[in-house]
Amino acid sequence: MxxxxxxxxxxxxxxxxxxxxxxxxxxxxxxxxxxxxxxxxxxxxxxxxxxxxxxxxxxxxxxxxxxxxxxxxxxxxxxxxxxxxxxxxxxxxxxxxxxxxxxxxxxxxxxxxxxxxxxxxxxxxxxxxxxxxxxxxxxxxxxxxxxxxxxxxxxxxxxxxxxxxxxxxxxxxxxxxxxxxxxxxxxxxxxxxxxxxxxxxxxxxxxxxxxxxxxxxxxxxxxxxxxxxxxxxxxxxxxxxxxxxxxxxxxxxxxxxxxxPSEFSIAKELGPSIQKQIWSKIGILRGMAEKGEIKTEEELKRRTDQAFAEGQQSLISYYDSYEKAIRGRAAVARTLxxxxxxxxxxxxxxxxxxxxxxxxxRFLREARAYSEVYDRYILGKTGKLVGTSGWAFGTFIDVNGKGVFIGSPRPEEYSGDKSDFxxxxxxxxxxxxxxxxxxxxxxxxxxxxxxxxxxxxxxxxxxxxx
Amino acid sequence: MTDIVKKELLENLATYRFYVLTGLMFTLMLISIIVSYGDYHLRVENYNVLRPAAHVTDKIILPPEPLSIFAKGLDANVGRLYELGALGVQVQPNQQSINRLSSLFSIPDMLFVIKVVLALIAVLSAFDAVCGEKEQGTLKLMLAGRTGRAPVLLGKLAGRFILVFLPFIILFLIASIVVSLLPDVAGGTEYWRRLAVIACASGLYAASFVALGTLVSSLVNRSSTSVMLGLALWVLLVFVVPNLGVTVAQSIGDVPPSDRVEMQNRLASIHSIYETQQVMKNAREKDYSRIMFQIREANVHLFETYRPQLDRLIGLTKALVRISPSGAFAFLMTEMANTGIERDIQVKDEIWMYIDRNFKKFGKLEKGEVEHFQFRPASFGEQVSGVALPDALLLLFVPAALIGLAIGAFMRYDPR
Incomplete structure (x- = not known):
């Protein structure tokens, strides 16, 4: 042998x-x-x-x-x-x-x-x-x-x-x-x-x-x-x-x-539907302001900020689920x-x-874990967190006869010491x-x-x- | 000589080999057309979604090229969405996030089928042309006749070339007709003219590999050595040289990848915004056009330093890749299908010049309507006499040289 x-x-x-x-x-x-x-x-x-x-x-x-x-x-x-x-x-x-x-x-x-x-x-x-x-x-x-x-x-x-x-x-x-x-x-x-x-x-x-x-x-x-x-x-x-x-x-x-569907056809369909959703909420608030149900500028800002934040949140979760679908498709391809x-x-x-x-x-998992640390840090510094989807909204609403600009909230830069970043x-x-x-x-x-x-x-x- | 051609044809038509290889060719072409058309259709759908309305001037997108079904090349790149704005051009990444299977697995378009599989079939059909006959003992008999050695070899070459190319060209013709009838594909003169050039080029390409197989066959004595050597050369010419050529050129060229340049571009813009803001904080009159000019200068500077580097890199890559006929063929076929490097460069240059002409109008620094972007592609004639010429000449030279070498080797061949 x-x-x-x-x-x-x-x-x-x-x-x-x-x-x-x-x-x-x-x-x-x-x-x-x-x-x-x-x-x-x-x-x-x-x-x-x-x-x-x-x-x-x-x-x-x-x-x-x-x-x-x-x-x-x-x-x-x-x-x-x-x-x-x-x-x-x-x-x-x-x-x-x-x-x-x-x-x-x-x-x-x-x-x-x-x-x-x-x-x-x-x-x-x-x-x-x-x-x-x-x-x-x-x-x-x-x-x-x-x-x-x-x-x-x-x-x-x-x-x-x-x-x-x-x-x-x-x-x-x-x-x-x-x-x-x-x-x-x-x-x-x-x-x-x-x-x-x-x-x-x-x-x-x-x-x-x-x-x-x-x-x-x-x-x-x-x-x-x-x-x-x-x-x-x-x-x-x-x-x-x-x-x-x-x-x-x-x-x-x-x-x-x-x-x-492709990313772009989603963006094209998603845009109008989200806009409608957000603007209908803002429309209700506008009506309330005109009727005098919302009295102060602060109250208006608080309520519109919330409406915008909800809109942004649904956009973010939509994109996340889309990415999940794409990943799912990649997994199918691998299996085949x-x-x-x-x-x-x-x-x-x-x-x-x-x-x-x-x-x-693995990298994305770690990035998500880090994002919690990052959020905690920002919360400690500026006191608030704002999620943005890449879309921004803004308009004017009259309160007590004065035009007030309202827009989707933006994240803030902390101007103090950031050595503990x-x-x-x-x-x-x-x-x-x-x-x-x-x-x-x-x-x-x-x-x-x-x-x-x-x-x-x-x-x-x-x-x-x- | 015609007798030899006839003999080769009849002899090989009776073998399994011919039917297996032709069947393989058929399957692959079918898969390639189905897959590539699916891919093209997807890009057309994306294009229809993204296509800006008639009055929009700050977005440019070119329609996908129907010939990309045959050679996808850089079509996905050329067809990206360009968004023009005060900060320069923003190029959208790939239209559809293709799942990252693996970089090896590209779309098996017709270019791939010809480049890889037609070459393989040519080598496999020719490897035993001379030494196989010697093993059977019939070579001596054949040379004892009146025909000289050169006509014998040419007859063998011609016979085997017909066996490889005839089934291919028939399938290719059927595929072209089928594709031209599909929706979203307009098959005019332009379509047929370009496909005719591609068909001729693939004939020369197949001839190169038939000649290579015959050359190897008349250098060695045993057909098992011949097939091994032939396949080794096939691997070398189809996979190794073109791939290493690109990678080696990138390594020698030392040109930063374009995504890094794009990122640098962004950083430069942010930096100039910051600087101008610092300056304007103290100024009494706020002049925002300053920011735009600063950003533009930074962008132009980056482009002007990057462009010659990239051109050198492309030149170097082409030179290295053309060592193999497979590289030359890929360049020729993608240019003919309007999906090649030169096409991509032309699109980008025209967009750049368009922005240059309209920059002030974009930023509202100057009154007036922004003109509409119109892409004027290089015509068929310009391409044939321009970018396609060196590759076409190479593809003519390689089979001629290989046939010459094969005749030379056969003259000295010991038929015993």
Whole structure:
């Protein structure tokens, strides 16, 4: 058994294919290390500059919250470049993303060469290319009969082939990862933390599980179909479906499934209805003032302020529920895309590195927790809180023959000492939390492995070796 | 030579490979048209919601481009809402907050199908053209005949190219006709003219990859090595070079991302408001136009320093990405579909000049009506002789060079 594994590995390693794979992988991982070190450096400088500038100007009207640049972004960047750079936080927990476009919007948006991209697209293709002719090729060259006439059983043959494929894949993968890690840690030494190492090691294991399923798939089809070029074709079609079609169409499908109107059509419909609601309340108050039921300016202000605040509150809660719907749709898209193991791998890698959607959710949770601290601080300083939705209203009402301006209340700037202004600091993600989040997706990958391994064994057992 | 072409056609028509690949092409094109049309329709709906009334001059939005169904490119960017005001232009972020699935997964439009899948099919159809025949032992026989080596190779190339391109062009034609009949798409001369250029370009692009596959096939002896090498080159040319080109250019170019510039813009405005207010506190006469001029100066300064940097970055990116025919093809096809970089630049420049002409009227510093914004897109002729030319020449050169190399390699090929 060991001899046959050794022979298989040597066969692979000595081939031209292997050399190409090794070189390509080294180039990609080197580029990955250089690019991400450079980008992290830039982001970190910008982040610390922004935070310092922000701390010099504490404001009780609104403040800005920024997520820290992710140190492990080189493993799975997860589209964070397209995410908002930060959020503005107003009083009463009104959180709005800062306007952002993509990085340099005129340039085409391309996937970043992070580890997850290299593994999920390029290494999975190579797994197929190495393994496709494992059984069918032996059969075509007539050596399969010879092999099986010896003491080696079919099960052992399959195991030997599988181990050889995995070792052949692991060598360039490990070399590449080490190159990338060295490049990153030499350029930016401060990222060398325990999380850095554990994240890399976990990603390696995750990648092995992911690639192993492609190995099993190839072995399965290789023993099922007897023509090796047909095996390759089928595998490539499956590969295109897994890595390109299913993940790409999931987003569009979820848009079809969940019927959410666009932000702008909502704004267009919402505006008039809220205006009507607020102005009808103000109209009643105006009538009362004209009849003399409201006597003083203070009373009028108090009652109109309340009417405006209610309107603002219903706007805020409307926007919040809309955002929840959008997030719900994103969750549907993720669930749909989980049909493909490539998506499972991507999500698990994002969780392990602490990027992507779970990171965003965590950041927003912390921002909401901070907003309570912020509100308490403002309440202590100015004595009142005003939530604003981005809409503002104002008009004149006559009280006792005098025109009084009333408008939706605005938050106030506290002019006194603000040295005790509460600071926002993002809690670093505990490694255990990331692993926990990645658990379900990894389990999905393992399930794929089990099913495909069983199919491969079944096919080898029943395969006609003549 | 015609005999060889005929032989190649008949031989390959009898294989599974042809039907699997054509079936794949069909499925992908169908998905691409359904998905891209859905996306386009959504953008049209958004546009109808956002479109300002006829008398409004401080909001600009361009309608979505029907050809973006074929190549989405930067259409979502071009079609954003521009709100003009005293503080400069405010560009709304994406019309619809697209769920962040992952940056890898872009919309699979026709550009994607051609760039990735047609190239793959071309490589897979050509990898065994020479070495496969050698493995079967028929190459010796074929060369023993009267036909020279060059005609044999050209015949093989032509046969395999027809097998790849003919099904594609038929499906593409059907797709174009179907799309032109859909609501919200007006298929006039402009539509067909542009699609014809795209079809020609995709022919050249497919020819490049057929020639690449044949070249690899006549360099090695075994078809399993040939398919491996061919696919490695496909990965390199379709995924690695274009993607790394953009990222490397950004890294070398060292140009700040546009969102940061926009934020800097806001900060500059706030700063100048604050400063002018401080000055005016003590002044007897309050002149608010001062604030506006100050803000404008800050904005103009920012724009003027940022613009040349960005232009350099775009130039660098294009140069790097064009190393691969896949990059050149993507540039050509997006420009032809009116969703390319140059189109985006033109829109932004025209808006900028429009604001420049009407700035004082916006701020009510000068009397008079603000003129209406009218976008004059570059005409088809201007585009073909201008922005599209370098990419078109590249796409002509690459297959020619590869065919030359393949003939050269085949001349020295050992058929035994």
């Amino acid at each position: 060991t001899t046959i594994i050794r022979k298989e590995i040597l066969d692979h390693v000595e081939s031209l294919q292997f050399l190409i794979l090794l070189l390509l992988s080294l180039v990609l991982f080197l580029a990955n290390g250089l690019l991400f070190a450079d980008r992290y450096e830039q982001q970190a400088t910008w982040y610390s500059k922004t935070i310092t500038a922000l701390r010099e100007k504490p404001s009780t009207i609104s403040t800005e919250l920024y997520p820290e640049p992710a140190q492990l972004a080189f493993i799975a960047e997860a589209g964070d470049n397209q995410a908002p750079a930060g959020y503005t936080l107003g009083q009463m927990g009104v959180l709005r993303p800062l306007p952002t476009g993509p990085r340099n919007f005129r340039l085409p948006v391309v996937p970043d060469p992070d580890w997850s991209f290299i593994i999920k697209v390029i290494f999975s293709l190579y797994a197929i290319l190495i393994a496709y002719d494992a059984i069918a090729g032996e059969k075509e060259s007539g050596t399969l009969r010879q092999l099986l006439s010896g003491p080696l059983g079919r099960t052992r043959l399959l195991i030997a082939k599988y181990v050889a494929v995995m070792v052949t894949l692991a060598i360039p993968l490990l070399c590449g990862m080490v190159v990338s890690l060295i490049t990153v840690s030499v350029s930016v030494p401060r990222v060398l933390t325990p999380a850095f190492l554990s994240g890399s090691i976990l990603t390696f294991f995750l990648a092995s599980v992911y690639l192993s399923l492609f190995a099993f798939l190839s072995l399965f089809l290789s023993s099922l179909i007897h023509n090796s070029s047909l095996v390759l074709l089928t595998l490539l079609v499956v590969w295109i479906f897994f890595t390109i079609i299913i993940p790409n169409t999931a987003g569009i499908l979820s848009e079809e499934v969940s019927d959410i 895309s989980r049909l493909s193991p490539t998506a499972l791998f991507e999500y698990a890698a994002e969780d392990i590195t602490g990027t992507g959607i779970h990171r965003e959710e 509460p600071r926002f600091a993002e809690r670093p993600q505990p490694a255990a939390e990331g692993i926990q989040e990645a658990l379900m997706d990894s389990a999905g990958l393992i399930l794929w492995n089990v099913v495909l391994a069983m199919l491969a064994f079944g096919a080898v057992m029943r395969s006609d070796v003549r």
